[in-house]
Amino acid sequence: MITKTAEHTVIGTRPPRADAFEKVVGKAVFGPDVNLPRMAYGRILRSPHAHARIVRIDPTRAEALDGVYAVATAADLPEAADRTERVGEGNVNYKYMRDNTFAGDKVLYHGHPIAAVAARTLQIAEQALELIDVEYELLDPVLDVRQAMAADAPLLHEGMHTRSLAGTADTPSNVASQFQFLQGDPEQGFAQADVVVERAFETAMVHQGYIEPHAATAAWDADGTLTVYTTTQGAFDIRSQVHELLGYPLSKIIVVPTEVGGAFGGKNVGYVEVPAAVLARKSGRPVRVVMTREEVFLASGPSSGTWMRVKMGATREGRITAAEVELCYEAGAYPGSPVGAGANCILAGYDIPNARLDGYDVVVNKPRVGAYRAPGATQSTFAGEAVIDELAEKLGLDPVEFRLRNIATNGMPRLNGGFHEHIAAREVMEAVRDHPHYNAPLERGTGILRRGRGVGLAYWGNWGARSSVTLEVNADGTVSMLMGSVDITGTRTSIAMQAAETLGLSLAHINPAMGNTQTSGYSDASGGSRTTMATGVAAVKAAEEVIAKMHERAAAIWVCEPEQVAYTNIGPDAGTFTCSRNDETMTFAEVAAKLGGTGGALRGQGDVNVRRWGGAFGANIADVEVDIETGSVRLLRFTAVQNVGKAIRPGQVEGQLRGGATQGIGWGLYEGYAYDGQGHMLNANFLDYKLPTALDVPAIETEILEIPWPEHPFGVRGVGETPIVGPPAAIANAVYDAIGVRQGFLPMTPARILESMGII
Amino acid sequence: MNFSYGYRAPDTIAEAVRLLQEGGSGARPLAGGTDLLVQLRHGIRQADLLVDLKRIPELSAVRYDPADGLTLGAAVPCADVADHPDIRAHYPALVDGAGIIGGSAIRQRATVGGNLCNASPSGDAIPPLIVLGAEAEIAGPNGSCRVPVSSFCVGPGLHLLDQGEMLVALHLPIPSPRSGSCYLRFTPRGEMDIAVVGAAAWLQLDESLSYIEDARIALSAVAPVPLVAETAATWLIGRPADSESFAQAGRLAQETARPIGDVRGTLPQRLHLVGVMTRRALQGALRRAKGETIDG
Amino acid sequence: MADKVHVTTLLNGESVEFLCAPSQTLLECLRDILGLTGAKNGCNDGNCGACSVLLDGRLANSCLVLGAEADGRTVITIEGLADWAGLHPIQQSFVEEDGLQCGCCTPGMIIAAKALLDREPNPSDGRIREWMAGNLCRCTGYETITRAVRRAAAHLNGEGAEG
Incomplete structure (x- = not known):
C-alpha cells in the first residue's frame, strides 16, 4: 500500500x-427538482388519528375525480418478508415497512400513510385525498414510553412479545425487546462509594430537520425497468427496499440518487419511493411524490423520545465505583429504537468497574424512529454527563479533572462487553482542560442574568x-x-x-x-x-x-x-x-x-x-447566560473539540463540528415533538418546531485533534456524528452552573427552566 | 385546503370596495399575504376572491405631519415602517412591533395593516398601535369612518369590518412631549418566532420627569384579543416613574390577563411573563420618555 | 376552479409570460411552470427562507407571493445571479468560505445576502445573523455563512477577495 x-x-x-x-x-438537482415529461403529482392520505382500526377504505369517489390517474393502497403491495436488515445506522423490517408505507388493518400514529393518489396537478391530488373514504374504529393511544411499558397499556401490536436473551415473553407487550449489560458487581461498587447520585431524565422526540423534504420520482420503462430518482443516503438500500416491497428483481430497479438537501440519518429508509413506484405503475406515467413539511414531521423517521435513570457512585478520591442505568427509548409505531447505540455510548469515556444497564425498545403511537446523527447517543449522554457533573460537584472536584481521573483507556473492558482501541478520550479531555475557552474568566452575574459554564464528553462508535x-x-x-x-x-x-x-x-x-x-x-x-x-x-x-x-x-x-x-x-x-x-x-x-x-x-x-474502524471522542464547552425572570438561555460561547484521526479537508470537518453542535444546541434548548392527549402532533412546522436560527447560535469554535486510526491509509476516523452528542449535556451542565438547578428534560425550554427553579 | 379563489388587483379604493362588496363573504382583501396565504392553504380561512390592495397608491403611502400625526397606509410593509425615520423618531413602540414580525423577508411583505386585520391575539403590531392611540380608517360601501384600534379586534382572527369594508390607513396622533413607548415580547428564539407574551407600554412624564402623567399598556397572546391593561395603566397615573411602580403595574396586568396554555407556552408561564414583560416594557418606555435610546 | 391568470414579469432580466392558477404561488410558478428549481420549497409557510427571491428588489419568500402578484414586477432568482463571466461575488464567497454543506438552503441564503448587501454594504456580523435569521440552515451552524457574507461585502466594496 x-x-x-x-x-x-x-x-x-x-x-x-x-x-x-x-x-x-x-x-444542482435535489429530490423535489426532478421533473419528467408527462409526470403526474402524487400525494399521500394520512391518518388523522394516532391509534385506530381501519374498518374500510373506499377510493371510488377519488378515482372518479377528473384528473386523477391512480389511487394506491396496501392492497397494491404483496406481502413482505418478516426480516430485519441494517440500513445505514438504522434498521428496517420489511413487513413493518410495508405497513408503514400503506397501513394494513391499523393506523398507529397521526400521519400514518393509508393511500396515495396520482393526478394531473397537485391541487387535484389534494382534492382527491379528501374523496377517499376511510372508516376508523378509534383506539386509545399510548404516547409516553413508561405508560407504554405498563402491563395494562393499550397494545399497538397484539402479537408482539418482548424479546430478550432469555427468550420471548408469553404475554404481549409494547416492549419489543430488552437487554442488560452487566459488569463487575454493581451492589458492591455502590457499597464502596462515598457519594452516590441518582437522577431521572426525559427527552422529547426530535427531528433531523433537513430543509429538503423527502421526494421521489418513479418511472417505468416499456421493458419493465423501474427507475427511481430519490433523495437518499443510500441508493442501494432504497433499491433493496423497493425490491422487497414490490417483489421485483433488483436488476430491473435503478435507483438514481439526487443531491441530498440534508439527511442526518433520516434518509436511509424510504417513505415515498414505493408509493411513487406503485402509482407510476398504475397510472402509466412518471409520478413524483414530495412530502410537505408537515408530512416530514408527522411521518418520517425522527429520533426517540426517552425516559432514563442513571445512578452512579464515587469515592472521596474521585474514582467512580459503580453505575446503574435504565434506558427506555421510544421506537415509535414499530420496533427498532437506537437504545442499543445509546447504551454503547453512555459513559463510554469512563473506566467504571461495576455497572448494570437495562435497555428497553418500546413502541408508542408516534412515527417509527429513524437514525439521527449518532442515533441514541445524544439522549443517553445528556443523562450520563449530568450525573458525572453532579458527582464532580459533590466531590468538590473540577468537572474536567474528575473526568480525567476516570477516563477510559485502550483495552479497558467496556460496559457493552467490548474494549476501546486507539481511542483518545484522555487527549480530548486534556484539550478541553487546556483550551483558552475553558480557562477564560466568566463573570457569573448576580442580577437577572446569570452565567455558567459546562462541559460534556461525547462518543460515537462509527x-x-x-x-x-x-x-x-x-x-x-x-x-x-x-x-x-x-x-x-x-x-x-x-x-x-x-x-x-x-x-x-x-x-x-x-x-x-x-x-x-x-x-x-x-x-x-x-x-x-x-x-x-x-x-x-x-x-x-x-x-x-x-x-x-x-x-x-x-x-x-x-x-x-x-x-x-x-x-x-x-x-x-x-x-x-x-x-x-x-x-x-x-x-x-x-x-x-x-x-x-x-x-x-x-x-x-x-x-x-x-470491517474495522475507529470510534471518535469529542467534547464541548458551553457558556450560557440565563435570564432568571424569563427562563431564556442564551449561548455566549461554544467550543467543539474532537479527535478526527486525520482531517482530509479541514473546512468540511469544521463544518461537521459546527453543524452537529448546532443541531445539539437545538435539541438542548428548542426542539421537541409536542402532542395533545389524543396523539395529534401540535408543532409539525418550522414555526413551532424551532430550529436554531443564525441569531441563536454563537460563532462556534472548533479544535481538531488528529490522533490517527492506524488502519486507514491516512488515519481517518468517522467525524460527522460525534459533534451532536455532547452539546445538550454541556449546555445542561452550564445552566446548572448558572442557576444552581439540575435540568432533567430536553429541550430545556424557558418554561422548563422556570419550572425547575420553582418560579412557575 | 383552499385552491379555487380568484385574484384581482384594483388600483383605487372605490374599485376595491366594489369588488369586496360584490364578492360577499368569500372576498378577502390581500395585503402582504404572509398570514392569509398560509391560512388558505391550511383551510383555516376560506376565500373565493382575493382583492390585492398593494396597487392602490394611498394604501402604500406613509405621511407624517408634525401637526396631524402619522397616516400609515394599510398596505405599507413592516420593514418600511420599521425603517421610516419619522416613525423611528416618534413612534418607537411601533418600530419595536413592526421590526420583529417574522424575519427580514417576511417584514418586506407583511404589513402593519394586515397584522391588525389578521387579528391574532399574538399580533406584534397591535399592542403598539393601541398604546400609541391609533385609529383605523375604514372604507366601505357607505363611505369611510374611523375606529380606535383598541376596539378593532373582537375575537381570535375576528375584527369588526363588515362585508365590503376594508382597512385603508392607520392614524396615529402626534406624540405628546415627555412621552415614550416600547413593545417587548418573549420568544424562545431571537427571531422567526411568535410571542409567548408581548407587552406594549406608553408613558407620559411630568415636567420633572419623575412622575407619570399618563400611561397605556396593551398585551399580546394573553387573551382572545390583544388586551388593554386598563387597571394597571390607570394605577400608574400620578405614581413615581420607578421600578416599584412598574412592578406593581406588572402585577395588576397579571390580574387582567386571561391566557391559555398551548404548544407555545404554558398558562403559568404566560401569567408570569405578563408581569415581567409589562415591567420591562414600562422601563423601556420610561427611558425613551427621558430621551434615552434603548436600541442595540 | 377559477380562470387562469396571465402574468408578464421581468424574470432575471428577461421578459417572461406565463399562465397560472390564481392560487399558485410564485414559488410553484418558478419551479413547475418556468422550470427554475433553484428556489426550494422547504416549508411552504415562510418559516425557512429556502424559497427566497427578490421581488422588485425586495427580499421575499416566494411561497408567500402569488404568481399573479408578480405581474408587471421584476423577479430575480438564484439563477439570475451568475452570468457567463462567472459567479456573482456572493456566490464566489460562499464557495470560498464553505458557506454551504448540503446546499439546499444556499440559493435562499445567497439571495438574502444580496438583498442585505444591496441596502447595507458593510453589515456587522451581528447584523448579518439578524438579517439572515429567516433563512434556516441545518448543516453549517451559520458561521461560515456569516463569513461568506462578510467576504462578499468586502469584495463588493472593492477591498479585494481577501477582505
Whole structure:
C-alpha cells in the first residue's frame, strides 16, 4: 500500500468543494427538482388519528375525480418478508415497512400513510385525498414510553412479545425487546462509594430537520425497468427496499440518487419511493411524490423520545465505583429504537468497574424512529454527563479533572462487553482542560442574568462497511471518478482528494461524481460517519490499481518489464514514471495519452468491505447566560473539540463540528415533538418546531485533534456524528452552573427552566 | 385546503370596495399575504376572491405631519415602517412591533395593516398601535369612518369590518412631549418566532420627569384579543416613574390577563411573563420618555 | 376552479409570460411552470427562507407571493445571479468560505445576502445573523455563512477577495 505519512500535497488542504458551484448557482438537482415529461403529482392520505382500526377504505369517489390517474393502497403491495436488515445506522423490517408505507388493518400514529393518489396537478391530488373514504374504529393511544411499558397499556401490536436473551415473553407487550449489560458487581461498587447520585431524565422526540423534504420520482420503462430518482443516503438500500416491497428483481430497479438537501440519518429508509413506484405503475406515467413539511414531521423517521435513570457512585478520591442505568427509548409505531447505540455510548469515556444497564425498545403511537446523527447517543449522554457533573460537584472536584481521573483507556473492558482501541478520550479531555475557552474568566452575574459554564464528553462508535470507487484514466491524464456512496456532506471532494494524493496528481486532475445503482459498485448508505473513511479506503485501492496498471502500460511503451518501472507520487517529481532500464521518464499524462495503443481503457476499481474502524471522542464547552425572570438561555460561547484521526479537508470537518453542535444546541434548548392527549402532533412546522436560527447560535469554535486510526491509509476516523452528542449535556451542565438547578428534560425550554427553579 | 379563489388587483379604493362588496363573504382583501396565504392553504380561512390592495397608491403611502400625526397606509410593509425615520423618531413602540414580525423577508411583505386585520391575539403590531392611540380608517360601501384600534379586534382572527369594508390607513396622533413607548415580547428564539407574551407600554412624564402623567399598556397572546391593561395603566397615573411602580403595574396586568396554555407556552408561564414583560416594557418606555435610546 | 391568470414579469432580466392558477404561488410558478428549481420549497409557510427571491428588489419568500402578484414586477432568482463571466461575488464567497454543506438552503441564503448587501454594504456580523435569521440552515451552524457574507461585502466594496 502506498501510504504517505508526510508532506501531503492534497490532504489537509482547503480546495473548493466540487459540488459547491452547481449549488451556489441553483442548478444542482435535489429530490423535489426532478421533473419528467408527462409526470403526474402524487400525494399521500394520512391518518388523522394516532391509534385506530381501519374498518374500510373506499377510493371510488377519488378515482372518479377528473384528473386523477391512480389511487394506491396496501392492497397494491404483496406481502413482505418478516426480516430485519441494517440500513445505514438504522434498521428496517420489511413487513413493518410495508405497513408503514400503506397501513394494513391499523393506523398507529397521526400521519400514518393509508393511500396515495396520482393526478394531473397537485391541487387535484389534494382534492382527491379528501374523496377517499376511510372508516376508523378509534383506539386509545399510548404516547409516553413508561405508560407504554405498563402491563395494562393499550397494545399497538397484539402479537408482539418482548424479546430478550432469555427468550420471548408469553404475554404481549409494547416492549419489543430488552437487554442488560452487566459488569463487575454493581451492589458492591455502590457499597464502596462515598457519594452516590441518582437522577431521572426525559427527552422529547426530535427531528433531523433537513430543509429538503423527502421526494421521489418513479418511472417505468416499456421493458419493465423501474427507475427511481430519490433523495437518499443510500441508493442501494432504497433499491433493496423497493425490491422487497414490490417483489421485483433488483436488476430491473435503478435507483438514481439526487443531491441530498440534508439527511442526518433520516434518509436511509424510504417513505415515498414505493408509493411513487406503485402509482407510476398504475397510472402509466412518471409520478413524483414530495412530502410537505408537515408530512416530514408527522411521518418520517425522527429520533426517540426517552425516559432514563442513571445512578452512579464515587469515592472521596474521585474514582467512580459503580453505575446503574435504565434506558427506555421510544421506537415509535414499530420496533427498532437506537437504545442499543445509546447504551454503547453512555459513559463510554469512563473506566467504571461495576455497572448494570437495562435497555428497553418500546413502541408508542408516534412515527417509527429513524437514525439521527449518532442515533441514541445524544439522549443517553445528556443523562450520563449530568450525573458525572453532579458527582464532580459533590466531590468538590473540577468537572474536567474528575473526568480525567476516570477516563477510559485502550483495552479497558467496556460496559457493552467490548474494549476501546486507539481511542483518545484522555487527549480530548486534556484539550478541553487546556483550551483558552475553558480557562477564560466568566463573570457569573448576580442580577437577572446569570452565567455558567459546562462541559460534556461525547462518543460515537462509527462504521466501516462496503464502498466502491471507480477511477477511469482519460487520454489527457485526467481521471474521472465515480463513487457508489451518496455524497451528503461534500464527500465527493474528500474522496477525490484521497485518490489524488495516492495518485500523486493535483485535485484538479480528478473529476468526481456520484453514481447510481446501475453504474456503480455496491455501496452501503452514507451513514455511521463512514464515507470519508471507508469510501476513502476504496479510493486508495482504486488509485493503487490505476498505478499498478499504468506500470504495465509504461513498460509496454518502454518495452521493459513492469518491475523496471517506478512511479513516484510524492515530492517535486510526483506523477512521474521512470524506467530503470533506460533512465527515461514519462509523466502520468504521457502514459495516459498512449492508453489506446497499450491495451485500451484503464480503470482502477476499489471495492471494499471495511470491517474495522475507529470510534471518535469529542467534547464541548458551553457558556450560557440565563435570564432568571424569563427562563431564556442564551449561548455566549461554544467550543467543539474532537479527535478526527486525520482531517482530509479541514473546512468540511469544521463544518461537521459546527453543524452537529448546532443541531445539539437545538435539541438542548428548542426542539421537541409536542402532542395533545389524543396523539395529534401540535408543532409539525418550522414555526413551532424551532430550529436554531443564525441569531441563536454563537460563532462556534472548533479544535481538531488528529490522533490517527492506524488502519486507514491516512488515519481517518468517522467525524460527522460525534459533534451532536455532547452539546445538550454541556449546555445542561452550564445552566446548572448558572442557576444552581439540575435540568432533567430536553429541550430545556424557558418554561422548563422556570419550572425547575420553582418560579412557575 | 383552499385552491379555487380568484385574484384581482384594483388600483383605487372605490374599485376595491366594489369588488369586496360584490364578492360577499368569500372576498378577502390581500395585503402582504404572509398570514392569509398560509391560512388558505391550511383551510383555516376560506376565500373565493382575493382583492390585492398593494396597487392602490394611498394604501402604500406613509405621511407624517408634525401637526396631524402619522397616516400609515394599510398596505405599507413592516420593514418600511420599521425603517421610516419619522416613525423611528416618534413612534418607537411601533418600530419595536413592526421590526420583529417574522424575519427580514417576511417584514418586506407583511404589513402593519394586515397584522391588525389578521387579528391574532399574538399580533406584534397591535399592542403598539393601541398604546400609541391609533385609529383605523375604514372604507366601505357607505363611505369611510374611523375606529380606535383598541376596539378593532373582537375575537381570535375576528375584527369588526363588515362585508365590503376594508382597512385603508392607520392614524396615529402626534406624540405628546415627555412621552415614550416600547413593545417587548418573549420568544424562545431571537427571531422567526411568535410571542409567548408581548407587552406594549406608553408613558407620559411630568415636567420633572419623575412622575407619570399618563400611561397605556396593551398585551399580546394573553387573551382572545390583544388586551388593554386598563387597571394597571390607570394605577400608574400620578405614581413615581420607578421600578416599584412598574412592578406593581406588572402585577395588576397579571390580574387582567386571561391566557391559555398551548404548544407555545404554558398558562403559568404566560401569567408570569405578563408581569415581567409589562415591567420591562414600562422601563423601556420610561427611558425613551427621558430621551434615552434603548436600541442595540 | 377559477380562470387562469396571465402574468408578464421581468424574470432575471428577461421578459417572461406565463399562465397560472390564481392560487399558485410564485414559488410553484418558478419551479413547475418556468422550470427554475433553484428556489426550494422547504416549508411552504415562510418559516425557512429556502424559497427566497427578490421581488422588485425586495427580499421575499416566494411561497408567500402569488404568481399573479408578480405581474408587471421584476423577479430575480438564484439563477439570475451568475452570468457567463462567472459567479456573482456572493456566490464566489460562499464557495470560498464553505458557506454551504448540503446546499439546499444556499440559493435562499445567497439571495438574502444580496438583498442585505444591496441596502447595507458593510453589515456587522451581528447584523448579518439578524438579517439572515429567516433563512434556516441545518448543516453549517451559520458561521461560515456569516463569513461568506462578510467576504462578499468586502469584495463588493472593492477591498479585494481577501477582505
